[in-house]
Amino acid sequence: MSRNLILRGKDRIVLNATVESYLKYGQPVSSGAVVQKRALPDSPATIRNIMAKLEEMGYLSQPHTSAGRVPTDKGLRFYVNSLFDETLFSDDLPVLESPALALEKGDFASFLTRVTQLLAEQSDNLGFVISPRISKMNFHHLRIIKVSEEKVMIILMTTFNLVLTEIVDSHHHFTQLELDKASQYLNQHFRGKNLTFVRDYLFKELPHYKLSYENEVNKLTALLRDYILQEEKENQIYLQGTSRLLGKANLFNMDRLKSLFQNFEEKVKLAKLLSDFISLDRVKVLIGAESNIPDISDCALVLSHYGYNNQILGTLGIIGPKRIPYRRIIPLVDRVAKRLSQTISQSQ
Numbered sequence: 001m002s003r004n005l006i007l008r009g010k011d012r013i014v015l016n017a018t019v020e021s022y023l024k025y026g027q028p029v030s031s032g033a034v035v036q037k038r039a040l041p042d043s044p045a046t047i048r049n050i051m052a053k054l055e056e057m058g059y060l061s062q063p064h065t066s067a068g069r070v071p072t073d074k075g076l077r078f079y080v081n082s083l084f085d086e087t088l089f090s091d092d093l094p095v096l097e098s099p100a101l102a103l104e105k106g107d108f109a110s111f112l113t114r115v116t117q118l119l120a121e122q123s124d125n126l127g128f129v130i131s132p133r134i135s136k137m138n139f140h141h142l143r144i145i146k147v148s149e150e151k152v153m154i155i156l157m158t159t160f161n162l163v164l165t166e167i168v169d170s171h172h173h174f175t176q177l178e179l180d181k182a183s184q185y186l187n188q189h190f191r192g193k194n195l196t197f198v199r200d201y202l203f204k205e206l207p208h209y210k211l212s213y214e215n216e217v218n219k220l221t222a223l224l225r226d227y228i229l230q231e232e233k234e235n236q237i238y239l240q241g242t243s244r245l246l247g248k249a250n251l252f253n254m255d256r257l258k259s260l261f262q263n264f265e266e267k268v269k270l271a272k273l274l275s276d277f278i279s280l281d282r283v284k285v286l287i288g289a290e291s292n293i294p295d296i297s298d299c300a301l302v303l304s305h306y307g308y309n310n311q312i313l314g315t316l317g318i319i320g321p322k323r324i325p326y327r328r329i330i331p332l333v334d335r336v337a338k339r340l341s342q343t344i345s346q347s348q
Contacts, residue, residue, distance in 0.1 A: 028068035087193030120241030132313035157172035304337035
């Protein structure tokens, strides 16, 4: 069903023609410019009347009385929804091939960095990828190794043969023998599950364990709890292309742009904000204040998710000014997310 239920016919055509002209040239659009696009055979006077009506409805605004009109966030939203109503996601598009999308075993961090660079270069905006949380990934095999008295390393092989490692702060002291037994226990009883499931299961079942095992299970449960709490505070986000936004500083409020760059420095905060937008939509577009994040109210976000089978692993996308070429950027983000998911799946 169409997402645009208000405008019909000529109003819709004029609005979309106005938005496309504004996105391309960045200048207020006159009725004469819409006529030149030959979107409608009507006279400039008729087009001007339609544009005046669209302004009254909140889709366009007029910066100066003698100038043309520019789309509001509401107008941009209508235009983007119109793109989704079209066959924007065509399976006829060629498969996105790039060396950046070649996954080498055990090299997941640099792989995600390359994907982020690809997004930035192809969009000419800021690209980002949020790394999966290990605790949410179903594992085929894992091992826990003692690094120091207060740190252990979790080495996890996912069900699609991707090897991930993480250093964990532990408030409990383990011997390597204890960690080997814990690893063996987890592999025997929880293969195909994730560490969040294991933590919840052990916490629930702890009272049922015999006294001789209670201490070991309690320490393992505490270790998993500590790790997942640590993980939630340290969402990993990869960013590329900040200089590209600086090159478009005239499209932003400078105070908000400075604040946005401060968020880039606080990557954990930014990752948390962007992770909140994960949805089952193939691609999600947030324009201006729709994000409910004041620092990016001058921006547009185009996001998608990547994963394996029905398991969402993370989010990726671009951040740019509201005047981005949505018709090109939306399929780009979709294709990168789709190709990333295929790469992960084919690594099994």
